[in-house]
Amino acid sequence: MHAADDIRGWLIDLDGTLVCGGRAMPGAPAFLEACGGRFVVVSNDAEHTPAELADDLRRIGLEIPADRIVLAGAFALDETARRRPGARVLMLAGRSLARHARARGLRPVQTRPDIVFLGRDRQFSHARLALAANAVRAGAELVVANPDLVHPGPNGTVVPETGALLAALLACTGPVAYRLVGKPEPTLFAAGLALLDLPKRVVAMLGDNPRTDGEGARRFGLRYVEIADGAFPQIQGETACRHETSVMALPA
Ligand SMILES: [Mg+2]
Structure with missing residues (x-):
């Protein structure tokens, strides 16, 4: 020590x-x-952009400029946009990251995606799981923001994270290669x-x-x-x- x-x-x-x-x-x-x-x-974090988080942190007394924040979800999209400019992306994520993807020139789509992006999707559903699993089975690249299964919630509860959604997806696709960023x-x-x-x-x-x-x-x-x-x-x-x-x- x-x-x-x-x-x-x-x-x-x-x-x-x-x-x-x-x-x-x-x-x-x-x-x-x-x-x-x-x-x-x-x-x-697989839900916010650095700018949003900087605003949230400022409200609770932490002054951290957005350019000093690296977040798994937003960074994964930045990297995807550099690697595959203009790619069609099925976004299993919230609205902030969908906007972030568009701002980087990626094209959020529901059908025939080049890439399935998995973040912390609070609207995750049977229908979205079906879209994602079949897109991956058809050859779309899978990009996963982080492997976390849960994070702690109030009163000893757990909050499902991106890794839990990945487990559901892999249960449908079987073993596939994927790009893990977090x-x-x-x-x-x-x-x-x-x-x-x-x-x-x-x-x-x-x-x-x-x-x-x-x-x-x-x-x-x-x-x-x-x-x-x-x-x-x-x-x-x-x-x-x-x-x-x-x-x-x-x-x-
Ligand atoms: Mg921590």
Whole structure:
């Protein structure tokens, strides 16, 4: 256990790290301040655009510019638009991401898609599952925002996430190859690191989930700092945290 003295930039998870239950974690504004702008939020969010999220975060007291936010859903669409410009996409996602897809030149369609995009689709239904499964069986590429099955809801409940919809889809298609963008895959870590413009050895991932934040950081070659009980790491003698946070060194 030691303070994070030699870390010069941070990739930071959102839910459970900066935000919990729709509120900013008590130490979050001070921690971001102490980072001095050298951070990028990296989240498996498969529902919002960075601009929308920046607005939401501002309302709860977190000033994070949209260009410092990398979200799995929006990023997957950005990447899809670069790889396959103008592609026809069956969107299993909310309206924000459908608008985002159009803004990137992709064409949301219901029939004969080139790509099936799977995000956090709150309108998921038997009919949408049938469309998606048959499109994939007919050869459409499958792009999945994140592998998360659920996230915690109020009073011990769970909220289904993109991975749960993927499980339903794969139950219909059988095993198929698909492009997975969110943590623990390296894509978002690479995008966040590129925005920081710092070498890997002085950057750490701060998160609350060892399976996504921790495992992804390990695979990508970044240190992982786990936040527990809302305790943020110390930066340059700042006392924004209540407890010391463990910093796991990379294996040699
Ligand atoms: Mg989290």
